[in-house]
Amino acid sequence: MRELFFSLGKAYAMSDVLELVDVSVIRDGRPLVEQVSWSVAEGERWIVLGPNGAGKTTLLQVASSYLFPSTGTASILGDKLGSVDVFELRPRIGLAGAAMADKLPKRQTVLETVLTAAYGMTAHWRETYEQADESRARLLLDLLGMADYTERRFGTLSEGERKRTLIARALMTDPELLLLDEPAAGLDLGGREDLVRRLGALAQDPIAPAMIMVTHHVEEIAPGFTHVLMIRQGKVLAAGPIVETLTPRNLSLCFGLPLTLEHQDGRWAARGLPMTK
Numbered sequence: 001m002r003e004l005f006f007s008l009g010k011a012y013a014m015s016d017v018l019e020l021v022d023v024s025v026i027r028d029g030r031p032l033v034e035q036v037s038w039s040v041a042e043g044e045r046w047i048v049l050g051p052n053g054a055g056k057t058t059l060l061q062v063a064s065s066y067l068f069p070s071t072g073t074a075s076i077l078g079d080k081l082g083s084v085d086v087f088e089l090r091p092r093i094g095l096a097g098a099a100m101a102d103k104l105p106k107r108q109t110v111l112e113t114v115l116t117a118a119y120g121m122t123a124h125w126r127e128t129y130e131q132a133d134e135s136r137a138r139l140l141l142d143l144l145g146m147a148d149y150t151e152r153r154f155g156t157l158s159e160g161e162r163k164r165t166l167i168a169r170a171l172m173t174d175p176e177l178l179l180l181d182e183p184a185a186g187l188d189l190g191g192r193e194d195l196v197r198r199l200g201a202l203a204q205d206p207i208a209p210a211m212i213m214v215t216h217h218v219e220e221i222a223p224g225f226t227h228v229l230m231i232r233q234g235k236v237l238a239a240g241p242i243v244e245t246l247t248p249r250n251l252s253l254c255f256g257l258p259l260t261l262e263h264q265d266g267r268w269a270a271r272g273l274p275m276t277k
């Protein structure tokens with residue numbers, strides 16, 4: 001069944017999903033991210049964790065080829081930004097986030113919203129879809145628990161339903177790299193837990209694409225995520241295998257206050273220390 005979703009043959013070396021070397025992005029003379037070096041290999045599932053304004057979305061924009069570094073080099077799926085046609089690269093990258101949601105027409109059905117990704121478009125426009133594409137879109141919507149919503153208009157969905165539709169959409173092109181920008185933001189407890197379960201299944205699937213998920217909250221990290229990059233004020237504070245790197249000390253440094261951290265059954269929970277009188 002899974003083979004329907006993800007293909008096996010990849011055209012790049014294992015280590016080459018993403019390779020940033022000394023990447024800085026500078027706007028108005030200020031670095032939004034500074035001297036970031038980071039590599040993501042096939043099979044790895046990364047969390048990018050950090051406070052508001054740390055530079056997480058900026059990094060994801062570089063990883064999705066929508067933003068070029070001001071200095072340093074970025075290679076995505078074996079191709080260096082600046083010497084590759086990004087329009088050939090982008091279908092190989094699945095991207096789900098609020099910025100994408102804003103571009104999608106609200107009157108389009110959920111099925112059309114997912115299908116248009118197969119054609120590199122955001123809106124339905126006279127193209128006739130192939131049966132195979134429609135079958136894939138329906139299967140992905142089913143995988144994300146959206147099978148009963150295919151004819152609903154995208155604009156009428158709840159936040160949780162919208163988030164799950166966007167992930168199905170991001171998987172439509174069978175990407176080699178899946179980028180999720182705060183997929184659990186705005187979800188209630190049930191919605192978050194449902195999404196964490198689905199992302200956990202995806203993360204633990206050995207033939208699913210390499211994944212990078214941006215979040216502010218350790219509670220949103222699903223079992224199966226293997227690595228974490230912790231970022232503060234545009235700089236990498238720590239990066240590496242999650243169990244070694246996601247420590248109370250690093251988390252406290254990252255968010256700038258003393259925090260306790262629990263890790264149980266693959267899930268994480270953080271709490272601030274009580275105020276001393």
Ligand SMILES: Nc1ncnc2c1ncn2[C@@H]1O[C@H](COP(=O)(O)OP(=O)(O)OP(=O)(O)O)[C@@H](O)[C@H]1O
Nearest residue numbers: 027028032050051052053054055056057058059216
């Ligand atoms: N085009 C721009 N010009 C100037 N500053 C920008 C631009 N885009 C982002 N910034 C600033 O860069 C910093 C990093 O922004 P970014 O959106 O990457 O952070 P983030 O970690 O994703 O934040 P959040 O968690 O709040 O979404 C912020 O201070 C933001 O105000």
